[in-house]
Amino acid sequence: MIFGTFAAITTFLVFYLMTVFTLSWATSDLGYSKRDFLLMQLFSVLFFALFIPVSALIADSIGRRKMLIYTTIAIGIFGFAFSFFLNSGSHVLVTLFLCVGMALMGFTYGPLGTFLSELFRTNVRYSGTSLAFNMAGIIGAAFAPMIAIWLATQYSLTYIGFYLSSAAIISLFSLMLISKEDQKF
Template sequence: MELLFYLMTVFSLGWGTSALGYTRARFLIWQMIGVLFFALMIPVSAAIADRSGRKAMLGAATAGIIAFGAVFQPLFGSGTALGVVAFLCLGLTLMGLTYGPLGTALAELFPTPVRYTGASLAFNLAGILGASVAPYAASWLATNYGLAYVGCYLSAAGPLTLVALLLIPARERQRGAQRSACRAAQRGSNMRGKRRRIPSPTDVGVASRPRNDMSSDHPWLEDLRECSAALQAVLGAVLEAERQFAPPASPLERLHQITNSPEWAWLQPLYRLIADVDHALAYAGDLPASETAAIGAHARELLSGSSVPAEQAFLSHYRPLLQTDPAVAMAHAGALRALRALPPEAANEAERLHARHQWNERRRFLRAGQQGRTAS
């Protein structure tokens, strides 16, 4: 891929102005036309890769590069401006098709703590050690054997890229839950109706009970449902990010670790928040707007910064994930977007504190009732 970039920029400019006799100014204009196709294809290929997969997109682009090697000499050596422009546009189009999914494909090769370092080193070392010699090798081949051999050189490098793509471990299944969390976060507050929910340790008994019907007198309860789904998307993204560094375990063992191991205790504030919201939706159909606003304020404080000591442990783990894991960042943004749809807290501090007190009392009552139902 980098080989094609050097051939279409450095080599083509040098050979076109020295051996083919084009002026430098004229050839640079032709290259600028080709660069427009390069820029256009980056978002196009990224969108295709999101639908069909990054490896599939890179494989298709590589196949196109292999085929492009066969027309390298006929187009570049055509002796006409139209042929050279077509050569540059086609080559840089193929280059753009590789650049769209390339960044994500490289990042996926490395675990979260070293993702940026690994992707940067891989990309730059490939360019320095692998493709930087391409202009010299191509000039030597063109001088001694002709432009057709430069095309063969390009086509011969294509199968190596395909082999490398095949050797990349499939990560689609491993990241399935992560992508689901991203989609849930992107939908944010736009989706309505029931959603697939991620179970929390305190959810036992809640899912099996019918929820109170929505009432036109309490429209904010629908927004609260959206917030619950968005918060669970955050939880799903966090669990998926952390799972990469946990030892292999069965789903049952993993659930036991998450709910009982001290290493996962930092997630308890988020678990409790999700459980409290679900309990309120299931058993408190009369939840007033003021208490709903208090729930939203508590959730925003938990995700963005809290002064409660028990929640500092959560933030100390959550913030690094937020900065390094794209799925967590997207789920976080979706949760904040959903929380903004809830009623705002009262401007009067006394009313605001009263609403929070009322919600805390209701929460303690719901927790006590849930414990009683679970025990029975």
């Protein structure tokens, strides 16, 4: 359950950074109007919705764990571009940034539920999956916007990218430790 929880934290962190944090920061510090930025986010959510079924199809062919590993690596790399795109001042680049972030969210969210459920025997599957999923949400998301605002205010947007990449490393480490033999507790 612990590795399942940490394997999923990046999923929730990327979502809250791409939604709550970016809206707050863009409208208070970057000069975007709430209306314009919400429209940009609304457009990017289409990529989240689109890539959930796409990721499910890919995960069915390559495996859910591999899909999550590849996506987590991509999210870790994406973290290093966080500041560049969000600070670009270009509506087009910021919208592209939001779309890529939400697409990555879709890629990780699609196979996550099934992956977590595969970690547990049927007699504890619902409890184990629920606990891992919800604990990942709490650890990955509950304080993410506040931590991100603090990092951006005290240091810079670059450190939010480091925060995201660090979470991706933790998730990747957890995913790598979960093997087929370890599943079904």
